[in-house]
Amino acid sequence: MKENRQLTIVGAGLAGALLATLLARRGWQIDVYERRSDPRVHGYAGGRSINLALAERGLHALRSAGAAEQVLRKAVMMRGRMVHFADGSQQLQRYGRNDSEVIWSVSRGELNLVLLQAAQAAGARLHFDRRLDTVDFGDRNARFVDDRNDSAHEHHFHALLGADGAGSALRSAIGLSTPLGERFEPLGHSYKELEIPPAANGDFRIESNALHIWPRGDYMCIALPNDERTFTVTLFLPNQGDPSFATVNSGNEARALFERDFADALPLIPELERDFEHNPTGMLGTLYLKRWHLDGRAVLLGDAAHAMVPFHGQGMNCAFEDCVSLASHLDTGDSLEAAFVAFEAERRPNALAIQAMALENYLEMRARVDDADYLLQRALERQLAERHPDRFVPRYAMVTFRRLPYVTAMDRGSVQRDLLVEATRGRESLDEIDWAWLDAEVARRLSPLPIET
Numbered sequence: 001m002k003e004n005r006q007l008t009i010v011g012a013g014l015a016g017a018l019l020a021t022l023l024a025r026r027g028w029q030i031d032v033y034e035r036r037s038d039p040r041v042h043g044y045a046g047g048r049s050i051n052l053a054l055a056e057r058g059l060h061a062l063r064s065a066g067a068a069e070q071v072l073r074k075a076v077m078m079r080g081r082m083v084h085f086a087d088g089s090q091q092l093q094r095y096g097r098n099d100s101e102v103i104w105s106v107s108r109g110e111l112n113l114v115l116l117q118a119a120q121a122a123g124a125r126l127h128f129d130r131r132l133d134t135v136d137f138g139d140r141n142a143r144f145v146d147d148r149n150d151s152a153h154e155h156h157f158h159a160l161l162g163a164d165g166a167g168s169a170l171r172s173a174i175g176l177s178t179p180l181g182e183r184f185e186p187l188g189h190s191y192k193e194l195e196i197p198p199a200a201n202g203d204f205r206i207e208s209n210a211l212h213i214w215p216r217g218d219y220m221c222i223a224l225p226n227d228e229r230t231f232t233v234t235l236f237l238p239n240q241g242d243p244s245f246a247t248v249n250s251g252n253e254a255r256a257l258f259e260r261d262f263a264d265a266l267p268l269i270p271e272l273e274r275d276f277e278h279n280p281t282g283m284l285g286t287l288y289l290k291r292w293h294l295d296g297r298a299v300l301l302g303d304a305a306h307a308m309v310p311f312h313g314q315g316m317n318c319a320f321e322d323c324v325s326l327a328s329h330l331d332t333g334d335s336l337e338a339a340f341v342a343f344e345a346e347r348r349p350n351a352l353a354i355q356a357m358a359l360e361n362y363l364e365m366r367a368r369v370d371d372a373d374y375l376l377q378r379a380l381e382r383q384l385a386e387r388h389p390d391r392f393v394p395r396y397a398m399v400t401f402r403r404l405p406y407v408t409a410m411d412r413g414s415v416q417r418d419l420l421v422e423a424t425r426g427r428e429s430l431d432e433i434d435w436a437w438l439d440a441e442v443a444r445r446l447s448p449l450p451i452e453t
């Protein structure tokens with residue numbers, strides 16, 4: 001690209017810090033503006049241990065930035081879902097075929113620190129306490145505010161890359177110049193974070209190498225391990241109805257809910273009342289945009305472009321994939337505008353696909369993982385994956401352990417779901433499956449998947 005190689009990234013969260021690293025390593029001059037203070041000096045804002053599931057797409061992006069090893073050193077492996085049934089029994093449902101197919105629980109704060117260090121080491125200039133306020137796209141001038149003293153800072157930019165999250169100020173600014181077709185669909189459910197501390201002997205209180213789920217139909221709890229031997233528990237509840245965040249308002253009401261529905265989790269969370277009252281209730285929803293860029297002057301990525309519900313554990317993974325894609329289009333595009341157009345054309349359909357799959361997964365996690373026909377279909381899915389490893393890859397595995405486009409995972413997933421439903425209809429065990437018919441149908445309906453390098 002012959003254009004000036006200066007870019008300004010708004011937001012030094014997960015995507016912003018990774019993108020800064022990737023671009024600075026490719027020789028771009030990068031300035032990053034972040035609303036918060038420098039977490040390397042002041043500690044990560046919020047202070048609580050919040051974790052995320054890192055999967056292959058995210059790991060691949062971290063490898064491209066040379067940061068994967070450092071991140072994995074502090075990550076906790078999760079082999080599968082540990083389902084806690086209402087009667088108190090438990091079952092580990094493996095995610096993949098073996099320990100090469102696992103996901104990793106990582107601390108958001110630690111990950112952000114590693115990426116900020118990487119960005120700085122690669123030569124990006126980081127500016128903290130700078131909240132994007134307004135943008136004059138005519139003069140290519142952005143105004144940032146330091147909220148500690150309300151001082152304003154002007155910055156002349158060549159192009160702005162918006163990694164400023166779901167509430168993106170850059171998105172609002174672009175929207176004043178060109179309609180983005182923005183639509184936010186609230187989920188109608190929210191979440192609250194709670195904590196399981198280490199046991200008295202300093203060890204994990206429950207199985208550490210699993211993502212724990214307490215599915216309860218319309219609502220659920222999950223817990224992810226942290227490397228300091230705690231678990232971050234997230235309670236998901238509807239906003240209305242009973243129980244909901246409208247009826248469970250206080251620490252006492254939360255205790256009553258746990259006594260009734262999450263009895264085996266209750267003794268693990270000694271500060272339940274305090275956590276419930278102290279921690280904010282988080283909102284969930286899906287953000288759809290028809291357009292992600294303003295000619296060659298600005299583009300959005302990550303949550304700023306396509307925030308999603310967290311039930312596939314892919315928001316960050318998808319945002320990281322965006323970073324790799326944008327960096328590569330910037331390398332090969334003839335102009336910034338051409339790169340932004342190509343990036344949006346590649347990523348937007350895939351973002352829509354993972355947004356849809358994340359919504360579907362909520363129903364699966366809270367209502368289906370303990371259901372008999374679901375369990376039979378999962379058992380059959382595992383067998384088919386073994387019989388036809390090049391053709392039948394469970395949708396969860398395509399999303400989580402592979403890097404094929406999300407759209408492909410969704411399309412093949414739907415063909416596979418039809419096969420599973422047809423093959424198990426009216427049947428109670430795998431002994432009753434008509435294998436000759438099913439093997440032939442797999443070969444007929446599913447082409448071999450390309451090998452990923």
Ligand SMILES: Cc1cc2nc3c(=O)[nH]c(=O)nc-3n(C[C@H](O)[C@H](O)[C@H](O)COP(=O)(O)OP(=O)(O)OC[C@H]3O[C@@H](n4cnc5c(N)ncnc54)[C@H](O)[C@@H]3O)c2cc1C
Pocket residue numbers: 010011012013014015016033034035036051052053054130131132133163164165166167168169170191234282301302303304310312313314315316317318319
């Ligand atoms: C409960 C929950 C659980 C989740 N679990 C997972 C998971 O397991 N796996 C997964 O892959 N994803 C998960 N996600 C999604 C993931 O958190 C997001 O997709 C990811 O953080 C998006 O990264 P981002 O950099 O686009 O945005 P963010 O991480 O939100 O970063 C945005 C940055 O921009 C800064 N900023 C905001 N406004 C301005 C401004 N005006 N000026 C300058 N800077 C600004 C912010 O301070 C922040 O640093 C989860 C989300 C939730 C809510």
